[in-house]
Amino acid sequence: AQTVTQSQPEMSVQEAETVTLSCTYDTSENNYYLFWYKQPPSRQMILVIRQEAYKQQNATENRFSVNFQKAAKSFSLKISDSQLGDTAMYFCAFMKHVSGNQFYFGTGTSLTVIP
Amino acid sequence: DGGITQSPKYLFRKEGQNVTLSCEQNLNHDAMYWYRQDPGQGLRLIYYSQIVNDFQKGDIAEGYSVSREKKESFPLTVTSAQKNPTAFYLCASTPGQFFYGYTFGSGTRLTVV
Numbered sequence: 001a002q003t004v005t006q007s008q009p010e011m012s013v014q015e016a017e018t019v020t021l022s023c024t025y026d027t028s029e030n031n032y033y034l035f036w037y038k039q040p041p042s043r044q045m046i047l048v049i050r051q052e053a054y055k056q057q058n059a060t061e062n063r064f065s066v067n068f069q070k071a072a073k074s075f076s077l078k079i080s081d082s083q084l085g086d087t088a089m090y091f092c093a094f095m096k097h098v099s100g101n102q103f104y105f106g107t108g109t110s111l112t113v114i115p
Numbered sequence: 116d117g118g119i120t121q122s123p124k125y126l127f128r129k130e131g132q133n134v135t136l137s138c139e140q141n142l143n144h145d146a147m148y149w150y151r152q153d154p155g156q157g158l159r160l161i162y163y164s165q166i167v168n169d170f171q172k173g174d175i176a177e178g179y180s181v182s183r184e185k186k187e188s189f190p191l192t193v194t195s196a197q198k199n200p201t202a203f204y205l206c207a208s209t210p211g212q213f214f215y216g217y218t219f220g221s222g223t224r225l226t227v228v
Contacts, residue, residue, distance in 0.1 A: 043221070044219065044221050052214060091158065095216065
């Protein structure tokens with residue numbers, strides 16, 4: 001079974017500062033995908049960034065970047081120049097590269113950006 | 116615009132009643148999913164369907180039922196057998212290409228009164 005662990009239930013960051021959210025996972029698979037989703041107070045799940053396990057290069061989307069360490073099974077999210085709109089719950093998710101493409105989610109990290 | 120529509124946004128159920136949550140997508144996605152979200156527990160998979168007229172149980176299927184008669188629709192019924200149904204329910208879909216991940220609906224908040 002796949003498990004995804006987010007060890008930081010809550011975090012806060014000052015506006016314009018940088019924050020890193022941690023995620024580790026456990027799998028015996030070699031091919032898979034990793035995602036970060038954002039859930040603001042509206043509760044709409046929004047894709048932030050995704051990473052293919054076979055790619056060594058870390059994914060980047062504007063102010064969001066990941067540090068993907070395959071051997072360590074770690075997938076952290078770095079948010080640069082934090083903005084008030086970044087306040088949300090962030091979920092790390094794992095998807096196997098096999099049929100069924102089911103997501104396995106972490107328990108989430110609640111991030112608050114402080115003005 | 117393409118997307119996933121969940122209705123209703125809020126739903127109240129009396130104990131002992133069955134209720135059905137609607138999920139419709141116009142993205143032409145093959146696979147659809149139902150997740151339950153509880154505080155501190157992340158999202159847990161209830162049921163999923165990869166093709167019409169076929170579906171599989173997820174991790175917490177007991178007390179729930181689904182159907183997939185049309186590609187666009189994947190309704191979830193919360194039966195009276197579900198002991199603790201109060202939760203936030205999310206529907207999602209994916210085109211089947213693994214990399215794209217999920218597109219989510221806006222969710223339904225179910226409360227037992």
